[in-house]
Amino acid sequence: MYPLLFDLVFRRMDPERAHERGFRAIRLAAAVPPLAAVLRRALAPGTSGRVRALGLDFPAPFGVAAGFDKNAVGVRGLTMLGFAFVEVGTITAHGQPGNPRPRLWRELDQRAVRNAMGFNNEGAAAVAARLRSLRATPAGRALVVGVNIGKTKVTPAADAAADYATSAGLLAPYADYLVVNVSSPNTPGLRDLQSVDTLRPILTAVREAADAAPAPRGRPRVPLLVKIAPDLSDDDIDAIADLALELGLDGVVAVNTTIAHTRGAGGLSGPPLLHRGLDVVARLRTRLGSDPVIIGVGGITTAGDAREYLAVGATLVQGYTGFIYQGPFWASRINRALAADAARARTEVAA
Secondary structure, X not given: OHHHHHHHOHHHOOHHHHHHHHHHHHHHHHXXXXXXXXXXXXXXXXXXXXXXXXXXEEOOOEEEOOOOOOOOOOHHHHHHOOOOOEEEEEEOOOOEOOOOOOOEEEEHHHXXXXXXXXXXXXXXXXXXXXXXXXXXXXXXXXXXXXXXXXXXXXXXHXXXXXXHHHHHHHHHHHOOEEEEEOOOOOOOOHHHHHOHHHHHHHHHHHHHHHHHOOOHHHOOOOOEEEEEXXXXXXXXXXXXXXXXXXXXXXXXXXXXXXXOOOOOOOEEEOHHHHHHHHHHHHHHHHHHOOOOEEEEEOOOOOHHHHHHHXXXXXXXXXXXXXXXXXXXXXXXXXXXXXXXXXXXXXXXXXX
């Protein structure tokens, strides 16, 4: 049914407008309690796939990557559809409109998406207020929500640490984990911040700001991760892994969109990222050892893709582009398949 809807309706629309309309429909469904309850029960992955990570119980391994819900407006709706967790953002210290439209393109032959959004969001204070409201209810407190933060475009690179720290201080009290995004290709100079010498003071400032904020949901500190690009050299990936260990980070999110393409402006996401994403996650796991969390993201379309990430060392997995092409039941299908894997593995061990 959904492929027909995509071909007849969505692919004929501007991609950003299609996203806005589809996301609005998800939020409207979540705002109708009887409908939301039916969908939540029908699409829940069950309990077999639960994952303990970052001091939290994730109901399943597969969540939605940052970029889909930039302003934390649809967390209830996305979890209703079977995503185990939602990473909101990217959020900047100050609200900004992002880059001029058009800034989102489908690459239909690759089942991929190219974007040059530019961190369009309402700003850390506005999103913090929205998350505060979400966390005010027992149902909202039960949801696992990561918060992805980036640099405001007009902030000079020299002031990046203070910019990130502002966002961290405002958002940490409502976040289950924080992600420092230094890997989007759509904010000028942002990827330069992945240099270890530049990244160290940013991560240190974020850690200090998060620790100084009110305790997140009764826990002593909010876990901190960094999100990296697939286009880094292997030596640079090793250097960031070493920095993560040096600073005691809780993990790494790998990978962001790639600029290694010839399609036009912006970063490419979807199936073209899969192999490099797997390589980066495997390399990180070897370098980091067994403890830090790795969230694998990039090119996941099927449960088999998610299994590959988990097999090479990811603790959790995320997707976004596949949602556009696979439809609203995509996350539930993947999480149910992974839950079935976990149940089967436990049965084999018990036998």
